[in-house]
Amino acid sequence: MKRHLDPTPALFPAILSIVLCFPAISCQETRRPFDICGEPVECGELRLEYPFWGLDRPAYCGHPGFQLICQSNVPLLNYESVNYRVLDTDTSTQTIIIARNDLQTTFCPQTLYNTSYNSTLFKGDNFNQQNVSLYYDCGATIPGMGLGINYRFTCTENGNQSDSYFYRTDLIASNVAGFFVQCENYINVPVNQSSANRLGLTGVATTDDLRSALTAGFQLEWTANNDECRRCIQSNGQCGSNSTSPDSFACYCASGNFSLTCNDANVGGGSSSKKSVATIVAVVGAIVAAIGIGIGIFVCRQRRKRIAIRELSPSHTETKAILTTVSNYQVNNQVNSGSSNFTSSIPSYPSSKTSNDFGKSSYFGAQVFSYEELEVATDNFNNSRELGDGGFGAVYYGKLIDGREVAVKRLYENNFKRVEQFMNEVEILTKLNHENLVKLYGCSSKHSKELLLVYEYIQNGTVADHLHGKLSTTTSTPISWPLRLNIAIETAEALAYLHKSDVIHRDVKTTNILLDKTFKVKVADFGLSRLFPNDATHVSTAPQGTPGYVDPEYYQCYQLTDKSDVYSFGVVLTELLSSLQAVDTSRHRLDINLANMAVVKIQNHLLGELVDKSVGFESDGMVKRMMTLVAELAFRCLQQEKDLRPTMKEVVEVLRGIQNDEMNAQKPEVVDIVVDGGGVLKDC
Secondary structure, X not given: OOOOOOOHHHHHHHHHHHXXXXXXXXXXXHOOHHHHOOOOEEEOOEEEOOOOEEOOXXXXXXXXXXXXXXXXXXXXXXXXXXXXXXXXEEOOOOEEEXXXXXXXXXXXXXXXXXXXXXXXXXXXXXXXXXXXXXXEOOOOOOOOOOOOHHHEEEEEEOOEEEEEEEEOOOOOOHHHHHHHHHOOEEEEEEEEHHHHHHHOOOXXXXXXXXXXXXXXXXEEEEOOOHHHHHHHHHOOOEEEEOOOOOOOEEEEEOOEEEOOOHHHHOOOOOHHHHHHHHHHHHHHHHHHHHXXXXXXXXXXHHHHHHHHHHHHOOOHHHHHHHHHHHHHHHHHHHHHHOOOHHHHOOOOOOOOEEEOOOOXXXXXXXXXXXXXXXXHHOOOOOHHHEEEEOOOEEEEEEEOOXXXXXXXXXXXXXXXXXXXXXXXXXXXXXXXXXXXXXXXXEEEOOOOOOOEEEEEXXXXXXXXXXXXXXXXXHOOOOOOHHHHHHHHHHHHHHHHHHHXXXXXXXXXXHHHEEEOOOOOEEEOOXXXXXXXXXXXXXXXXXXXXXXXXXXHHHHHHOEEOHHHHHHHHHHHHHHHHHOXXXXXXXXXXXXXXXXXXXHHHHHOOOHHHOOOHHHOOOOOHHHHHHHHHHHHHHHHHOOOOHHHOOOHHHHHHHHHHHHOOOOOOOOOOHHHHHHHHOOOOOOO
16 A cells, blocks of 8 residues: 655744744834834723823823723723723823712711812813802801802701801902901812802802702823824834833834834834834745645645545445444443443533532632622712722721621723733732731632632721821821831741742832731732742733832733832832831922932931931930941842842841841941942943
8 A cells, every 4th residue: 555644743943933932022022112012001981191190001002190980981090099080081182080989979088188280280270260268167047248159059967957158269259258268278270261150159059059060070281201102103102101211201103112212213213114124024024934834734634634535445344333333332331331331531620610508609719799788788889988999999997797897899991901811810819828918808709790809808908008098197206116127027028928829919119018906917908919930030021019119120021929019118228217208299209209218318328318217316325326227238239130139038127127126247337238239221
């Protein structure tokens, strides 16, 4: 019998090399910031580009002051504790129309805030708009003062009604303003000119006019590197920001990222476009070659199959015997097992969803709650129970039927990316058990209409709240230095435990460090965390995290390691030392990024200009010594190159030594660290 050779083995290496090369090219292209920053933030009917970022659009594609969250298909911006609805934008004029979110359904929000916006990011005085003043708790005895009854609205709090008034300072007689000294509170809200005109017609305006004015919003012009962005776009680039100094502009181009325009890299002209053409030609050539080889293999295999069928085809009698044997086998097997043996031979894999004796389903061992029982526990997600509001979801206080107090995180969107983060957090937290990690009680089903995570309730807020947030102004004294040091130690121990368990947190920041009533640390929010293989030096992934905390080497090289958490922890240490925010655009432009500011101050022996002196830096010698040692440790954690940073295990040992005052004399001084750890990032 003539033997026919199969060409497949000879062609397989060629096909394999093409298949492996092509995805590599594709992945390299899709991971570039140039491509990522071309995707807008999509929320409801709006598609928002630079300077806006949030959701799946990375921080480096926007400006730090323009983070968006998407709540019920409405994009929200947060300034000075107030959420503003983004109603419309115009990138050609850099204008935005926003409205107070807390005044959309009521004139009487629980907390009264004046409308304010960062004057370094926005300018609103060049638009035709005016302020409406809303006065509260003025008392029922104050007459209408010639304003008309229609200028009065009613607030109901705790079952008690109190009358209040609103008026326009420019359109309503100014001599009535003196009467409002009897009112306990008031706020100012900008409205557009047409709304202001309607409100200023005495005796004609109604509460509906007021509601329309507040929901119509007002217009601002943003000033986020407008000229630089315009030039970048004209050079076919994408606007963004620098990771190590978020307020600095960056232009992302097909050939790399540059400080001004894509032309910076192509002054002579032509080289970038030639590279692009060469890449396209190479990719098209690879595809054509793969198609040609595939067709050749298909034709050869079909020809070989036809020859084999002719040579090996059984006679009619043999065919009948084979079919009879197969039929008898299938009948007997179905009688004995109730199913085909072919089906039973298919391997089955364990599902992440299991059931226990009580009929409660679970994911990875975490209890699955129904949406309805969590809705009851949070009083239908009542706004008064909202504990916090982040980039991925709002957190609500709740009480389960069994009496447990819980914090329920309500993710903003139920899409593939959110389900992935949702299941990632559930899987990681169910595998961990540490006294300084927040405990996950359970979650909703991933098929529920909303994705919900149920944690133990930690009642004392976040470290950020106590250092520079809402609790920093309500307490009579700042948290003491010994307490801050203990917070640093417990946080470091939690992160060291994570790294030992092959988990990288990836979003270490003071808003993710919770405190219970005894100020015990509970590290939270594992939505961005990654399982880290034992035998890997790094994980290649697009940079994610919060501006001001992201490891610059991770940002530049796309290589996530446990040292990325160490860098973020260095920023947390600096916040504990200074009580300052990680990013604050109201500071001098060189000090906007706290990590950069800290490195410069420590390097130049200007620690006194960085630390919070209210905790005893100048009055207590022991406190000053400990704060100096912690500043040196923070400096080491904030080194640009990851290899110069300590491990979290080493960080714990140093902090414990500082707390016990047992640091040995061999410990390097700041000047030695500066000499060893200076410089810029090396090549990836």
